[in-house]
Amino acid sequence: MNEFILLHEKYKFSNPIENEDNSEYHYYKLLIINNIEYQNYIKKEEISASGFNIEECCTAMDYQIFLYKKNSKKSIINKWSNEMYGIAIKGRKNELVEISHCPWCGAKLQ
Numbered sequence: 001m002n003e004f005i006l007l008h009e010k011y012k013f014s015n016p017i018e019n020e021d022n023s024e025y026h027y028y029k030l031l032i033i034n035n036i037e038y039q040n041y042i043k044k045e046e047i048s049a050s051g052f053n054i055e056e057c058c059t060a061m062d063y064q065i066f067l068y069k070k071n072s073k074k075s076i077i078n079k080w081s082n083e084m085y086g087i088a089i090k091g092r093k094n095e096l097v098e099i100s101h102c103p104w105c106g107a108k109l110q
Contacts, residue, residue, distance in 0.1 A: 004031050004038050012042075060104035077103070085109050 007028040011019070019025035032038050040059040047054060047066045054062040056079070064077040076088045078096065086096030087103065101108055 001037070001041075004028075004035075004041070007031070008038075008042070057102045057107035057109070058105040061102050083110060 007024070011025055011028050014025060016025075016029075032042065043059050043063040043066075047062060050066070050070060052066050052069065054065050056062050056065065061077070065079050068078040077085065077099075079085050085099050087099055089095045089097060099109065
């Protein structure tokens with residue numbers, strides 16, 4: 001994880017085109033693609049940097065709720081203050097289906 005964090009600090013704001021021939025950059029990108037722990041690290045970092053405090057059952061759920069709140073409803077899931085969760089129905093604007101379990105980890109939603 002330490003190696004990934006060092007590479008992440010070095011390349012997180014890098015332009016992929018400028019690093020086209022950089023083998024270290026490509027290694028960094030492969031680490032992200034092949035490791036869920038590194039993907040979650042990046043998601044948690046983005047959530048934290050934006051000042052959001054979301055702690056649901058898993059990082060995938062946290063990130064989707066974060067995207068919903070950050071991007072004005074451009075996510076597939078949301079949580080309302082009354083502890084209700086919903087998933088957007090594709091092709092139906094502003095329509096959600098209430099859910100009781102996390103679609104990513106299967107945990108019962110409180």
